[in-house]
Amino acid sequence: MKNYLLIFLMLCLGIYSSHAQKQQQSDYYNLKKAIEILDNDGNEEEAMKYLDLQLKETPQDSDVSMLKAAIYKNQGKYGMALSEINKALRFYHKKGAFPKYAIYRLRAGIYETMKEPQKALGDYDMAYKLVLKEAPDQIHDILYQRAQVYFDLKNYDAADTDYRLMLKHNEADQVAMIGLVRNMIERGEYDKALILVNECEKYDADYDEVYRFRMQIYDKTDEVDKAIDDAIAYFDKSDNPSLELTNPIFKKHLSYALAQVNAKIAYENDNYGWKMLRTTIYELGHDYIGAIKAYDDIEKEFGISPQILYYRANCYNEIGNMERAVADMTRSIELVEKDKNYLPFLIGRRADYYRIGGDYKNAIIDYTTYMELDPMSAYPYYGRGWSYELSGDEESAMKDYNAGIDVDKSYPYIFLQRGELYLKRGEKEKANADFNEVISQDTVVRSGSCRQYALHFLGREAEALEWMDKIIAVDSIESGGLYDKACLLARMGRLDESVAALRKAFENGYRSFAHIEHDDDMDAIRKLPEFKRLIEEYKAKPIRIEADDEQAKDKIETVSEIQMKKMHSGLYEIPCTINELPLKFCFDTGASTVTISSVEANFMLKNGYLKSDDIKGKEYYSVATGEIHEGTTIRLREIKIGDAILRNVDASVVHNQQAPLLLGQTVLERFGTVTIDNINSKLIIKQK
Numbered sequence: 001m002k003n004y005l006l007i008f009l010m011l012c013l014g015i016y017s018s019h020a021q022k023q024q025q026s027d028y029y030n031l032k033k034a035i036e037i038l039d040n041d042g043n044e045e046e047a048m049k050y051l052d053l054q055l056k057e058t059p060q061d062s063d064v065s066m067l068k069a070a071i072y073k074n075q076g077k078y079g080m081a082l083s084e085i086n087k088a089l090r091f092y093h094k095k096g097a098f099p100k101y102a103i104y105r106l107r108a109g110i111y112e113t114m115k116e117p118q119k120a121l122g123d124y125d126m127a128y129k130l131v132l133k134e135a136p137d138q139i140h141d142i143l144y145q146r147a148q149v150y151f152d153l154k155n156y157d158a159a160d161t162d163y164r165l166m167l168k169h170n171e172a173d174q175v176a177m178i179g180l181v182r183n184m185i186e187r188g189e190y191d192k193a194l195i196l197v198n199e200c201e202k203y204d205a206d207y208d209e210v211y212r213f214r215m216q217i218y219d220k221t222d223e224v225d226k227a228i229d230d231a232i233a234y235f236d237k238s239d240n241p242s243l244e245l246t247n248p249i250f251k252k253h254l255s256y257a258l259a260q261v262n263a264k265i266a267y268e269n270d271n272y273g274w275k276m277l278r279t280t281i282y283e284l285g286h287d288y289i290g291a292i293k294a295y296d297d298i299e300k301e302f303g304i305s306p307q308i309l310y311y312r313a314n315c316y317n318e319i320g321n322m323e324r325a326v327a328d329m330t331r332s333i334e335l336v337e338k339d340k341n342y343l344p345f346l347i348g349r350r351a352d353y354y355r356i357g358g359d360y361k362n363a364i365i366d367y368t369t370y371m372e373l374d375p376m377s378a379y380p381y382y383g384r385g386w387s388y389e390l391s392g393d394e395e396s397a398m399k400d401y402n403a404g405i406d407v408d409k410s411y412p413y414i415f416l417q418r419g420e421l422y423l424k425r426g427e428k429e430k431a432n433a434d435f436n437e438v439i440s441q442d443t444v445v446r447s448g449s450c451r452q453y454a455l456h457f458l459g460r461e462a463e464a465l466e467w468m469d470k471i472i473a474v475d476s477i478e479s480g481g482l483y484d485k486a487c488l489l490a491r492m493g494r495l496d497e498s499v500a501a502l503r504k505a506f507e508n509g510y511r512s513f514a515h516i517e518h519d520d521d522m523d524a525i526r527k528l529p530e531f532k533r534l535i536e537e538y539k540a541k542p543i544r545i546e547a548d549d550e551q552a553k554d555k556i557e558t559v560s561e562i563q564m565k566k567m568h569s570g571l572y573e574i575p576c577t578i579n580e581l582p583l584k585f586c587f588d589t590g591a592s593t594v595t596i597s598s599v600e601a602n603f604m605l606k607n608g609y610l611k612s613d614d615i616k617g618k619e620y621y622s623v624a625t626g627e628i629h630e631g632t633t634i635r636l637r638e639i640k641i642g643d644a645i646l647r648n649v650d651a652s653v654v655h656n657q658q659a660p661l662l663l664g665q666t667v668l669e670r671f672g673t674v675t676i677d678n679i680n681s682k683l684i685i686k687q688k
Contacts, residue, residue: 028054028058030050030053030057031050031051031063031064034047034050034051034054035067037050038071044075048068048071051064051067051068051071061091062087062088062089062091062096062098063088063096063097063098065084066103066106068084069081069082069083069084069085069106069107069110070106073106073109073110073113078110078113078114082107085106085110099130099135100134101126101128101130101142104123104124104127104130105124105127105142107123108120108123108124108127108145109145111123112145112149117149117153120149121146121149124145127142128142136169140169140170140173140175143162143163143166144166144175144176144179147159147162147163150162151179151182151183154186159179160180160183163179163180164176164180166179172203174200174203174204174207174209175209177196177199178207178209178210178213181193181197181200181213182213185213185216185220188220190217190221193213194214194217197210197217201214206237208237208238208239208241211230212230212245215227215228215230215231216245219248219249219252224647224648225253226648228249228250228253228256228257228260231246231257232260234246235277247280247284250284254281254285256647257281258281258282258285261274261277272298272302275294275301276298279294279295279311282294283318285509286508286509288315288316288319289319291311291312292312292315295308295312304335306332306336306342309328309329309335310332310349313326313349313353314349316328317352317356317512318511318512319511319512320512320514320515320517322354322359323357325357326350326354329346329349329350329353330350332346333346343373347369348367348370348379348380350366351380351384351387354387355383355386355387355518356512356515356518357514358517360387361391364388364391367383367384368380370383371384375407376408377407378404378405378407378410379411380404381401381404381414382400382411382413382417385398385400385401385404386417389417390518394421397421398418401418401421405418410441412437412450415435416450416453416454419431419434419438422434431457432458435458438450438453439451439454439455439458445467446474447471447474452467452468452484453488453491456492464492465485465488468481468484468485468488471484472485480505480510482501482504482505483501483505485501486498486505486521486522487519487522488521489501490521490524491524495524499530499534502525502531502534506538511538513535516535560641560643560686561642561682561683561684562574562575562641562682562683562685563681563682564681564683566681567586569586572586572683573585573587574586574641576639576640576641577638577639578604578638578640578661579604579609579610581604583600584661585661585662585663586662587663587683594649594661594663595652595654595661595662596634596652596653596654596662597653597661601634614635614637615632615633616633616634616635616650633652633653634650634652634653635648635649635651636648636650641683642685644685673685
């Protein structure tokens with residue numbers, strides 16, 4: 001949405017008519033024409049010509065300056081935007097189309113974009129004072145924008161004040177509630193945040209921000225499955241859900257997420273989005289074969305699209321089938337060949353596939369096309385230079401590295417590549433200058449960093465490994481960092497450690513065998529028998545989330561009938577497994593939680609069924625008699641009753657409970673439908 005859209009709407013609704021009547025010498029044809037152009041095709045330059053013509057007729061026109069300022073802001077020309085907005089304030093008159101608060105609000109937005117928060121706050125303060133008197137219906141937006149500035153400054157108390165003012169004007173303002181929730185999360189006040197977000201849900205259960213922030217709360221408190229439940233709800237209710245938010249949560253229990261999505265696919269008719277999300281989950285779990293099959297099914301059902309082809313090509317790349325990767329990317333390029341926004345990127349990806357597969361001739365052709373389409377990008381120079389170097393043409397490689405650096409001096413990888421080539425030529429001083437440039441630029445620990453290699457070439461081995469380990473720690477589920485560590489160790493000559501790191505990368509899902517085959521980082525270990533055995537072993541081990549993890553049954557409808565044994569107390573005893581330890585629990589609908597005796601808890605801890613991080617702290621629980629007792633709270637990672645499974649269940653360890661395990665009402669609520677067959681002494685659990 002363009003930044004000036006609200007202004008257009010105001011003008012198009014006729015607000016401008018009163019201002020037009022005051023100056024009969026102008027019919028404001030040029031202004032109306034500018035608005036028409038912007039509203040129809042967004043041609044800002046053409047619209048600006050008409051606005052300039054309008055200013056010749058009405059040179060001190062606040063409204064025209066306001067509109068020009070909005071366009072300049074949208075174009076990133078902030079100096080010119082400020083110049084025009086200041087004119088709008090100087091020439092302001094009450095008969096104009098735009099109220100004075102709107103001018104301050106727009107200038108505040110310009111300052112905010114320019115990273116001048118104090119000036120922005122000053123203008124939002126003025127705008128707020130004016131709307132209190134002139135336009136109470138605008139209070140929400142002004143306070144919301146001011147609160148956002150405070151949030152960005154980490155002044156959460158001031159942001160809270162604005163959100164509470166919003167609630168004072170409208171007690172059902174969910175935006176304000178979620179603003180308070182967000183601030184609570186930032187402070188680590190998760191219990192308070194959970195109470196408020198649950199309250200917010202009552203006002204409108206379709207408000208997607210409820211689930212966006214509640215999944216973050218559950219994620220912070222290690223309630224993984226609940227976080228996934230809300231991530232699924234957020235994906236369902238949001239018009240534009242962010243996978244950057246949901247994917248890290250899905251990764252923590254992929255099979256559960258997959259089962260939730262499969263249930264959506266089974267029960268919803270409009271399931272294209274859910275089927276695409278399923279492929280994402282396969283890819284997060286490195287199940288590229290499962291993802292490819294899913295893309296094939298989507299193509300058969302919904303037809304082909306550039307998006308499907310692009311993502312499926314990436315999956316083929318991950319499993320080393322470069323021929324199919326290139327074929328899909330080629331079809332994707334053909335479908336978007338007239339779209340200049342996407343074409344360079346897609347051609348660059350196909351060039352990467354050619355290079356990874358060792359087809360340097362076609363890689364060079366595609367990188368050259370990429371350069372022609374996007375001449376100011378350093379990446380095609382880097383890619384083509386690397387392809388020349390791999391094919392033995394180091395002279396052409398050096399020319400490309402130099403040209404790429406001339407185009408863009410902010411791409412660390414091209415300095416690294418040129419530094420290595422200088423090192424090959426024996427020009428150590430030039431090489432070290434490039435490696436130091438990498439270190440000065442690459443300062444953020446993230447996937448894709450190359451700082452560790454520059455440190456290695458400078459002889460700073462300990463620092464290189466420390467940086468590499470930090471990258472892996474940022475996202476321990478990913479395998480790319482582990483593969484990079486294998487490369488780094490191979491370069492260092494630590495061959496056994498390199499093979500061990502490569503095995504760990506494979507264990508975590510890495511499968512790009514084509515890349516390994518042509519990666520010169522692997523040359524040091526390529527001939528080792530253990531390397532060859534490792535490659536063959538994992539080529540025969542495709543990853544399947546559903547096949548390898550029976551947790552995929554979570555949330556798919558299951559019906560379990562479990563035989564119960566009635567005890568003298570009137571309670572029922574039922575067999576179960578807790579963290580894979582066979583136990584029996586007493587089924588008590590009068591209890592509010594789950595309790596376990598200290599004897600069983602100590603046994604589980606000593607024998608590895610409980611881990612130290614499963615011990616959460618102190619909690620109070622009630623029993624059937626209504627008495628309240630104190631106990632230690634632990635997390636049971638899995639409770640399995642028949643085929644029904646629950647995960648991450650809180651339980652209280654008590655010293656006066658004779659039964660090993662007492663199952664209370666809170667756990668029953670997390671199953672689907674629970675029926676007690678008193679005649680046959682059976683517990684029937686139906687889960688989805």
